[in-house]
Amino acid sequence: MTTESATVSDIEPKPLLSPVALTHLQRLEAESIHIMREVVAESDNPVMLYSIGKDSAVMLHLAIKAFYPALPPFPLLHVDTGWKFREMIAFRDDIVAKLGLTLLTHTNPEGVAQGVGPFTHGSAVHTDIMKTQGLKQALDQHGFDVAFGGARRDEEKSRAKERIFSFRSAQHRWDPKQQRPELWRTYNARKQKGESIRVFPLSNWTELDIWQYIHLENIPLVPLYFAAERPVVERDGTLIMVDDDRMPMRPGEVPEQKMVRFRTLGCYPLTGAVESTAATLPDIIQEMLLTTTSERQGRVIDHDQAASMEKKKQEGYF
Amino acid sequence: MAHISDLIGTDIDAYLLQHQHKSLLRFITCGSVDDGKSTLIGRLLYDSKMIFEDQMAALEADSKRVGTQGGEIDFALLVDGLAAEREQGITIDVAYRFFSTDRRKFIVADTPGHEQYTRNMVTGASTADLAVILVDARKGILTQTRRHSFLVSLIGIRKVVLAVNKMDLVGFDQAIFDQIVSDYRAFAAQIGLDDVTAIPISGLRGDNIASRSEATPWFDGPVLIDHLETVPLDEARRQQGDLRLPVQWVNRPNLDFRGFTGQIASGVVRPGDVVRVLPSGKQSKVARIVTYDGDLDLAVAGQSITLTLEDEIDCSRGDIIASGNPPEVADQFETTLIWMAEEAMLPGRSYWLKIGAKLVAATITEPKYKINVNTLEHLAAKSLTLNEIGVCNISLDQQIAFDPYKDNVDTGGFILIDRMTNATIGAGLINFALRRSQNIHWQALDVNKISRADLKGQRSAILWFTGLSGSGKSTIANLVEKQLFALGRHTTVLDGDNVRHGLNRDLGFTDADRVENIRRVAEVSKLMVEAGLITLVSFISPFRSERQMARDLVETSEFIEIFVDTPLAVAEERDVKGLYKKARSGALKNFTGIDSPYEAPITPEIHIDTTRMTPEQAADLIVERLRDRGLIKGGWQGPEI
Numbered sequence: 001m002t003t004e005s006a007t008v009s010d011i012e013p014k015p016l017l018s019p020v021a022l023t024h025l026q027r028l029e030a031e032s033i034h035i036m037r038e039v040v041a042e043s044d045n046p047v048m049l050y051s052i053g054k055d056s057a058v059m060l061h062l063a064i065k066a067f068y069p070a071l072p073p074f075p076l077l078h079v080d081t082g083w084k085f086r087e088m089i090a091f092r093d094d095i096v097a098k099l100g101l102t103l104l105t106h107t108n109p110e111g112v113a114q115g116v117g118p119f120t121h122g123s124a125v126h127t128d129i130m131k132t133q134g135l136k137q138a139l140d141q142h143g144f145d146v147a148f149g150g151a152r153r154d155e156e157k158s159r160a161k162e163r164i165f166s167f168r169s170a171q172h173r174w175d176p177k178q179q180r181p182e183l184w185r186t187y188n189a190r191k192q193k194g195e196s197i198r199v200f201p202l203s204n205w206t207e208l209d210i211w212q213y214i215h216l217e218n219i220p221l222v223p224l225y226f227a228a229e230r231p232v233v234e235r236d237g238t239l240i241m242v243d244d245d246r247m248p249m250r251p252g253e254v255p256e257q258k259m260v261r262f263r264t265l266g267c268y269p270l271t272g273a274v275e276s277t278a279a280t281l282p283d284i285i286q287e288m289l290l291t292t293t294s295e296r297q298g299r300v301i302d303h304d305q306a307a308s309m310e311k312k313k314q315e316g317y318f
Numbered sequence: 319m320a321h322i323s324d325l326i327g328t329d330i331d332a333y334l335l336q337h338q339h340k341s342l343l344r345f346i347t348c349g350s351v352d353d354g355k356s357t358l359i360g361r362l363l364y365d366s367k368m369i370f371e372d373q374m375a376a377l378e379a380d381s382k383r384v385g386t387q388g389g390e391i392d393f394a395l396l397v398d399g400l401a402a403e404r405e406q407g408i409t410i411d412v413a414y415r416f417f418s419t420d421r422r423k424f425i426v427a428d429t430p431g432h433e434q435y436t437r438n439m440v441t442g443a444s445t446a447d448l449a450v451i452l453v454d455a456r457k458g459i460l461t462q463t464r465r466h467s468f469l470v471s472l473i474g475i476r477k478v479v480l481a482v483n484k485m486d487l488v489g490f491d492q493a494i495f496d497q498i499v500s501d502y503r504a505f506a507a508q509i510g511l512d513d514v515t516a517i518p519i520s521g522l523r524g525d526n527i528a529s530r531s532e533a534t535p536w537f538d539g540p541v542l543i544d545h546l547e548t549v550p551l552d553e554a555r556r557q558q559g560d561l562r563l564p565v566q567w568v569n570r571p572n573l574d575f576r577g578f579t580g581q582i583a584s585g586v587v588r589p590g591d592v593v594r595v596l597p598s599g600k601q602s603k604v605a606r607i608v609t610y611d612g613d614l615d616l617a618v619a620g621q622s623i624t625l626t627l628e629d630e631i632d633c634s635r636g637d638i639i640a641s642g643n644p645p646e647v648a649d650q651f652e653t654t655l656i657w658m659a660e661e662a663m664l665p666g667r668s669y670w671l672k673i674g675a676k677l678v679a680a681t682i683t684e685p686k687y688k689i690n691v692n693t694l695e696h697l698a699a700k701s702l703t704l705n706e707i708g709v710c711n712i713s714l715d716q717q718i719a720f721d722p723y724k725d726n727v728d729t730g731g732f733i734l735i736d737r738m739t740n741a742t743i744g745a746g747l748i749n750f751a752l753r754r755s756q757n758i759h760w761q762a763l764d765v766n767k768i769s770r771a772d773l774k775g776q777r778s779a780i781l782w783f784t785g786l787s788g789s790g791k792s793t794i795a796n797l798v799e800k801q802l803f804a805l806g807r808h809t810t811v812l813d814g815d816n817v818r819h820g821l822n823r824d825l826g827f828t829d830a831d832r833v834e835n836i837r838r839v840a841e842v843s844k845l846m847v848e849a850g851l852i853t854l855v856s857f858i859s860p861f862r863s864e865r866q867m868a869r870d871l872v873e874t875s876e877f878i879e880i881f882v883d884t885p886l887a888v889a890e891e892r893d894v895k896g897l898y899k900k901a902r903s904g905a906l907k908n909f910t911g912i913d914s915p916y917e918a919p920i921t922p923e924i925h926i927d928t929t930r931m932t933p934e935q936a937a938d939l940i941v942e943r944l945r946d947r948g949l950i951k952g953g954w955q956g957p958e959i
Binding site: 019020021022023024025026027028029030031033034037038040041064065066067068069070071153154160161176179180181182183184185186188190191192203204206208209212215216282283285286289290 | 326327330331333334337338339340341342411412413414415416418422423425437438440441444445551553554557558566567569570571575577579580581586608609610611616618620621622624635658670672673674675727728731732733735739740741742745
């Protein structure tokens with residue numbers, strides 16, 4: 001069956017002699033770009049959560065590609081707990097200025113007023129108030145209906161089942177049993193009043209894919225990922241960098257200079273360093289491939305209990 | 319993390335170069351609850367060194383605590399993620415797993431085999447190039463094996479691995495394996511699956527997964543991982559098709575640049591290619607293929623690109639840029655639907671349909687038949703319920719460009735969205751366009767509704783009265799019509815009871831019949847509006863979706879929804895026709911407000927609270943509002959007093 005309006009005769013594309021083999025990174029890149037464009041086409045007020053880490057760096061790079069030659073038509077949002085590494089903040093401000101993007105930052109004012117911090121309140125309270133509640137406040141305050149996040153399905157078991165377009169109730173809760181089926185590359189971005197969507201364009205990337213892509217595309221990273229001499233103390237089996245003078249020393253603790261780097265970045269008191277001499281991307285990738293522990297192991301907040309991430313997410317943690 | 323290669327330690331740059339050129343295979347695993355599917359996936363992750371020591375330690379601890387292998391490593395625990403399902407010992411949804419070898423990266427869609435199987439399997443299969451179908455060697459081909467294979471074939475997967483699992487439990491007996499394979503091939507051929515590779519395995523022990531098992535010397539086919547690493551991808555076939563670029567977003571950073579973005583669904587494109595924009599059929603040439611990394615000379619299926627065209631032609635989100643044989647354009651189709659919602663499909667109800675980047679309103683006819691997924695029998699059906707598959711005609715509110723699903727998944731597959739909850743309630747595959755939609759053109763008429771209404775000195779409209787039975791709709795509508803008549807307006811009334819005696823006397827009171835009832839009335843009202851009449855429609859019309867559908871048939875200003883708001887207790891108290899009494903006694907089924915829902919309007923144009931005004935006051939108020947809306951002005955204003 002053909003339609004009256006079009007005929008075959010006048011259109012003769014040249015045939016392709018042999019197929020072009022797309023690499024897995026090209027396919028992942030194309031998928032992420034497709035997801036981002038779909039969000040921009042279907043949402044009223046999107047935002048990209050920018051955590052300054054390597055996954056955020058890749059997500060931002062993909063956004064630049066997706067909308068080129070235009071700039072990404074949404075702002076970046078950084079939920080600043082007030083305890084990020086100083087180098088992260090400097091890097092953030094530098095990259096945003098270079099790219100000419102809009103950056104919004106939010107720090108939970110109630111948390112600040114109560115003096116909430118990881119040393120005084122512990123990791124669970126600090127993370128909940130400064131990160132989870134801070135994020136909800138920022139999203140509500142600006143009325144964002146879609147927020148891009150850099151989470152990957154390979155990070156953790158509950159993530160493996162989360163959709164790319166993941167809906168949150170007006171209270172920002174995730175209900176794993178009410179997820180919409182997601183077929184082909186056809187995403188249903190229609191939402192109920194009050195609902196918002198978290199969209200994860202990096203869902204199908206693995207940690208190795210992220211590093212490989214950073215290497216291939218020369219994506220700038222916070223220097224903390226690379227090994228250098230840094231002042232650290234060993235506390236409860238974890239190397240914590242003394243990033244500023246807010247860190248109280250326990251009896252007998254003296255900061256030592258050690259060659260260390262970080263596999264993930266977060267609040268400095270909650271992020272364990274690893275001893276390493278890996279100072280280039282290939283060195284880092286090599287070290288990662290030969291290591292025997294998973295990347296989230298350096299995160300103090302995951303250790304609490306089995307299925308802890310699933311619980312946090314149902315409560316609104318990103 | 320990744321497959322352990324010697325190169326990592328000795329020459330990381332060489333390793334990175336190799337990894338960079340890996341291809342990607344997405345596959346789905348299908349099996350019943352006890353076929354060992356999670357164990358197989360856990361084994362694939364384990365054998366490709368995807369499990370870190372800390373995860374391994376957690377796995378060992380979990381295996382002892384909740385494992386099903388008597389304290390031995392239970393690989394299924396690696397993939398059974400959510401707390402709820404761990405407790406139940408089942409996987410409840412689609413999960414995606416990742417592993418890689420020296421040659422390929424793999425994404426595995428892991429779907430459960432229990433009652434939600436159809437929805438989850440179809441979802442997982444929709445992005446897969448290959449299916450691994452697991453069979454328990456002790457049990458052979460079961461009903462569920464046939465069901466899984468049918469779904470795999472339906473969704474368009476062409477390559478199948480038949481993994482005959484638990485070979486260790488049948489003593490690696492070749493005769494058993496051969497019998498299962500021959501049974502399966504006979505069945506698979508019937509449903510169009512002819513690319514089948516059979517492998518005898520033991521997921522638990524690892525036989526023929528990553529390396530050749532010594533227990534099956536008689537087997538000379540590939541082991542599972544080797545096969546997955548080397549099986550040809552669908553890529554080549556997709557690139558050989560005609561160009562289809564569903565336009566996702568138009569990039570206009572400034573007046574000099576207008577780029578059409580999208581992910582190429584099939585074919586290839588080069589600058590200079592002549593392309594058409596569908597459904598308009600406008601033609602142009604590709605000027606540039608713009609990317610951040612510089613302009614391209616060639617882009618292929620799978621890539622997300624930005625095109626500029628040589629001419630300033632209309633092209634927006636939802637259109638398809640095509641070359642070669644153009645896609646068809648139509649607004650009515652025969653489709654195969656997979657129903658995914660708890661709420662049954664209602665023929666005649668208006669749903670959103672999303673195909674590529676296009677969103678249109680769709681109504682579905684009664685199924686021609688539904689398919690028993692176990693026996694492949696065609697069964698008569700009035701509707702489709704959760705996990706049912708049926709063949710239905712679909713009619714859209716506008717023409718779209720498409721390809722049959724069997725030719726192009728991205729331009730022939732669609733999802734259905736509920737207009738009220740916005741949930742994804744179904745998926746569909748376009749089989750073909752109905753000839754009538756292509757050959758019956760809308761008849762353009764010289765005398766139109768404006769001229770007809772002008773002649774009557776009025777503007778036509780629908781006054782849609784909705785409310786419970788006994789709320790007073792017909793009484794008020796009657797009074798409003800009398801006032802309009804006195805004002806010299808041309809009116810007509812469609813009343814629920816009366817229409818059911820004639821036009822709709824074949825319909826009952828099930829949800830499906832109620833939807834059809836309103837659809838017909840809405841269409842008739844539309845014709846009345848075309849005739850220039852002020853049309854008063856008095857129907858319970860309990861569902862928001864159908865009132866919305868009626869609203870969508872006419873222009874915004876022409877539809878006035880009047881909510882005759884009477885609390886159930888009051889309507890039941892009045893019970894003019896004695897119907898509530900009957901319904902309460904059980905003599906009358908599906909009665910709105912009693913055992914069938916009434917969805918009150920959220921923002922009606924006019925809201926009548928009958929507990930606070932008489933029918934006469936209500937009629938006065940409605941006429942007043944119509945005056946405010948400019949529906950009654952000019953022409954003869956009635957005798958001046």
